[in-house]
Amino acid sequence: MKRASGIRLELGLLTLLAALSALSICAGRVWIPLTHLGGETDARWLIITALRLPRTLLGILVGAALGLSGASLQGYTRNPLADPGVLGVSAMAALGAVLTLFLNLGLGSPWILTAFAMGGAAVGVTLLILIAGPAGDAVSFLLAGVILSTIASAGVALALGLAPNPWASSEITTWLMGSLADRSIVDVQTAAPFIFLGGALLLTTGPALDALTLGETGARALGISLRRTQTTIAVGVGLACGAAVAVTGVIGFVGLIVPHAVRQFVGERPSRLLIPSALAGADLLLAADILVRATPHANEVHVSVAMAALGAPFFLGLLIAMRRKLA
């Protein structure tokens, strides 16, 4: 019964993704209906291949990475408030990326920056688990997240401020408020392999996340290795989330909102949330990006601002609901 509804949900999310992708290619400052395209000489063809296609692909990849990371982190920590953005993992990835600029490493090669971003994210997850303790409750995880994201954000500002860089303040914004605008196919090529690899790792944690429903002792008694699970989560989130942040900057709340929405359809079993959360994350980020582009304004709003506008009230609602449950 649950499995059938899971497959139905996945098909629905895929259909929605196809529709949103088409819309994302058509929509923007100029509306380009796909049916009215001329040959390759059409100038509008360039807009699509050089700008909108990479942007759409990146929206799908990054949204999926964030949704899947959120679902795995929530499963691992048994904390419905976990999200790479909220808990400072993405900010740690940004700090890693910015360090390469500060240290003048590998300018011109996106690989070194991406590697540092992924390293930052993996260190972020590990620190989070270490600070909150092995059996951390919701409050300790949130506090650990606040500490991590404060330090990482300050580190980003500091590194960019100290770097010999006249555009420091705009760079800070670029990293801490992520966006999908003006990305190229190179960005897609840089991020995609790591997002796929990280995603594949996270998908293998399903049985361990299910077993962790019984707590750490319960899971160990079922033969689950906590250390292996923790390493897989740290490396998986590090790769997926780090690669995402390396090309878009920090985009929060996708990983927070998406698993909650998915639970309404397939129940709370952690392994059942992983694939739908990746799909729904792609849907959500793509939809938000289309909305951002459609806003009639001289300067485009960053998609992370739109996500925050959506995510912060959602987060508040969750907190209130949790308090009611505890009271």
Added chain:
Amino acid sequence: MGNASTDLRAENVSVSLGGRDILSHISLAFAPGRVTAILGPNGAGKSTLLTCLVGLRAPGHGRVTLEGSAILEMSARERARRIAYLPQTPEIAWGLDVRTFVRLGRTAHRGVFGESAADARAVDEALTSTGLSDFAARDIRTLSGGERARAHITRAFAGEPDWLVADEPLTGLDLGHQLDAADLLRRAAARGLGVVVSVHDLGFAVRAADRIVVMTEGQILSDGPPAEALTIEVLAKAYAVDARWVAGQSGALLDVIGRRGLS
């Protein structure tokens, strides 16, 4: 009396934490098909002993063997298939339906492709044997304490283990549900399951167990069939209470008179 090739054994097991001895030189052998109740006051080391028995804690000295081989040298998966362990105050983080919850007991049997026909059959059989089939679709967190305790035992049965080690599985249950749970464990033992439970309720221990081990301060105070292990002297020493055995309708009953020296 024991047989090393079928027993679960603690051999000279000692554990100390922060300079305090939690367990001192415990040697016990448990035979399959029997229910052993571990009794003792709070802090006697019962939970520590159980976690050592199931291989979740490495003792400072000594070792635990299962059918002759050291438990810490077995793979976690192999160990989990052979021994089901129900921790004290078990956590349930998400609202799973009862069937999915019971299926967690099959974790160590899972193949790469998820649930097999054998897994589904074991889950069904476990649900039937504990009478939880009608609850299969219910959210585990909406069950009453008694039903939830039964769900935990069902989850353990679903893994088709040779051993069930449970840390106070009856705490918080009313009399009726305690009897139900005792009955479940007795019937499972009759089918060959080795059962080791820590309990606080003396009445339950006398009723359900073939053998009682009384612990105090990390040591074994007495060990044997209920009437032999729970002597007046042992109770006085372990719990500082005065008690006596009286004749009852269903056999000898333990009458606890009161705190030692106050009666």
